[in-house]
Amino acid sequence: MIDDNSGLATSAWAGESAFDAIVGPHQKIARDAGQKITFIDQAEYQRWVKVTEQIDDEWIKTVTAKGQDGKRLFEEARALIKQYSAK
Secondary structure (H helix, E strand, O other): OOOHHHHHHHHHHHHHHHHHHHHHHHHHHHHOOOOOOOOOOHHHHHHHHHHHHHHHHHHHHHHOOOOHHHHHEEEEEEEEHHHHOOO
């Protein structure tokens, strides 16, 4: 993982430069070629979140069984996602 070797700042930079910076231009290429890009609406997204909640619970149990604080790690990850999604 990038974080293990370079830290959170490098990970965030890599996400922005390697992913975010290419999404827009590639969407334009697709649209210019006549392709349709579809995004799910908020209601459908929330349905997906609800359906996959058990995966989060299973991950927390697995990590906790290995001696880590799975709930704390999960909550920290969620907080980081929220923090960096706000940009």
